[in-house]
């Protein structure tokens with residue numbers, strides 16, 4: 001049997017929105033990139049000859065999952081222009097047009113994945129530009145466990161991007177087959193970018209081949225008005241996707257801010273997942289996602305950065321904005337829930353809970369080392385401490401990240 005590495009540190013192991021195991025002097029035994037055991041250091045069987053003991057000064061948490069991020073917007077993150085539509089036109093679409101150049105895209109992908117790993121993100125659900133080749137470039141550069149799709153947008157966008165987009169599922173099929181459902185997500189960018197027959201064809205393809213679907217839903221009031229005008233036959237925005245067969249347990253819907261009660265009931269009935277993007281919603285002044293409604297309807301959700309509308313790819317920053325926003329509205333939220341929503345809940349949204357999201361045996365050894373805060377050893381206090389500070393501080397807070405057993409301290 002190959003040798004194991006035992007990491008000794010304080011360990012937080014999220015179990016649910018209100019449950020987290022804490023090992024003040026904990027240990028994680030890792031063999032061949034997988035977790036073999038987790039617990040109190042004294043309770044774990046002692047290291048065998050040949051095993052390596054790594055003593056880490058800090059607190060281990062599971063690696064972060066970001067279930068809604070646009071890797072092709074990383075270079076222009078945090079450039080605001082008031083509302084979603086002018087922001088897309090002024091900053092985002094001109095930038096995405098550049099990703100038709102594979103050399104440019106490859107260099108940008110290396111930077112993106114280096115930055116996300118350094119900030120502690122080990123997995124995610126990711127939008128690319130409409131160029132299928134940019135997806136291949138991203139998959140080749142990916143560090144961690146990523147599901148990626150080319151933004152399908154044959155309408156309602158600059159000509160260059162419309163031309164780069166697939167127009168039929170026949171055009172999508174080669175890339176989807178090449179990468180398979182574990183790597184490739186069907187990505188109709190949002191309703192305005194796709195005619196109803198194409199949405200329906202994408203829905204049928206996703207169902208037939210077991211692909212995840214990612215799209216945007218109900219982000220800005222102007223967007224909602226335009227969707228109502230473009231799809232007069234649909235009852236509401238959610239119904240546009242529902243009619244197309246795009247809603248199910250493998251559908252991850254970004255934003256969901258301005259939904260009517262009927263729409264929440266549909267999302268719950270279909271088992272859809274919501275990607276909650278608090279920092280993005282704040283930056284584009286899109287409104288607060290009504291956490292009370294998500295909870296009321298029992299819709300599963302996870303946190304996401306939505307870079308580049310979200311100004312930072314650091315999930316610690318997303319957690320900070322999540323806590324601040326809902327607390328300001330008088331909605332109770334905890335650091336324990338924020339950590340769960342940035343880790344295990346993300347793995348659950350991506351159908352990866354058996355492979356990652358926390359420290360249960362047999363999962364991938366993906367984790368982040370955070371500095372040990374001073375004061376009382378209390379997880380809620382630590383989470384408050386880790387999520388305090390500027391965006392830049394939060395991006396550089398992790399002391400190291402371990403991906404599938406490969407430990408890298410931040411140099």
Ligand code: GUN
Pocket residue numbers: 070084088092189190216219280306309
């Ligand atoms: N709606 C359609 N495209 C986008 C995008 O790139 N970002 C956000 N936040 N919303 C969108």
Ligand code: ZN
Pocket residue numbers: 068070216254306
């Ligand atoms: Zn988005």
